[in-house]
Amino acid sequence: MEVKRKKFQGVLNILSFNRHFYVIGLLVLCLILIVCAYFEISKILIWVISGAFLYGLVMPLIISAYVYDFSGYYDFKWFKDLNIDEKVATQIVNINAGFDETSFTIKDKFPNSNLQVFDFYNADKHTEPAIIRARKVTNEYPNTIQINTKHIPLNDNSVDVLFLLSAIHEIRKDEEKVQFLKECKRVCKENGKVIVVEHLRDVANFFAFSVGFTHFFSQKTWLKVFKQAVFKNVIEKKFTPFMSIFTIEK
Incomplete structure (x- = not known):
């Protein structure tokens, strides 16, 4: 009997199984932003750093949703x-x-x-x-x-x-x-x-x-x-x- 997958199960699995990476990533980003604010770092640099961290955290979820939830991988297409x-x-x-x-x-x-x-x-x-x-x-x-x-x-x-x-x-x-x-x-x-x-x-x-x-x-x-x-x-x-x-x- 085939097990029916839930919506966004693939991306939710990635987020759940690797949640330690996301917690650590967000904590490091917060620390960097605090340091940048303390030393009055350029706002452009802050935006670049924030964008790079968010890209690294969000893009894997977007690609995982595409591959595992929308491409038909688990339907064996x-x-x-x-x-x-x-x-x-x-x-x-x-x-x-x-x-x-x-x-x-x-x-x-x-x-x-x-x-x-x-x-x-x-x-x-x-x-x-x-x-x-x-x-x-x-x-x-x-x-x-x-x-x-x-x-x-x-x-x-x-x-x-x-x-x-x-x-x-x-x-x-x-x-x-x-x-x-x-x-x-x-x-x-x-x-x-x-x-x-x-x-x-x-x-x-x-x-x-x-x-x-x-x-x-x-x-x-x-x-x-x-x-x-x-x-x-x-x-x-x-x-x-x-x-x-x-x-x-x-």
Whole structure:
């Protein structure tokens, strides 16, 4: 059963999970304005500083609303371009990093499939406040299995489609990403596909998230780890200027 999303749920999630950044940002801005007023700094400079801080706080919310609430991302409007035969793809896997907003929708798109959901969240490694808060409100799919990135508990050549939707960037070390992707390759059938959806560390996401874009990885990094994991073919398509969909084949 698909979970119906609330209006502006995407941007509200961003605001809720990252509220510490907004509190700190506003406090720093207030402190700077007090210092500027005390030393009688130029009003133009004060406006420039205020504008820069407000841009950094507000723009991520605007872009998040566009990507997650208005673009059709969670309606899987991008899915029709992946050339996946829903009748043939019967063994589906969705792997998340502790926050799952897609498994119920995937099951709705593949009603006759066997969907297995895995979560590689590691409390010792994934210590960011945002992901900890996200885990408290996630809609966990029934029978979700906790795993580590070294092993996916499935047989070789058993999966038609494996989804990694805004998840694998939480694996910060390239070596661990490669190891995990090799596991994804192992469990996929010969004609199986891994679908990776990620923001990139690029110009568009810099203007969207300012320094926050460093949480993402560049296209060069993704292509490098896909190659090191020995995938045969990689196709990248843009979904909005801010997200890339990589279809990688065994």
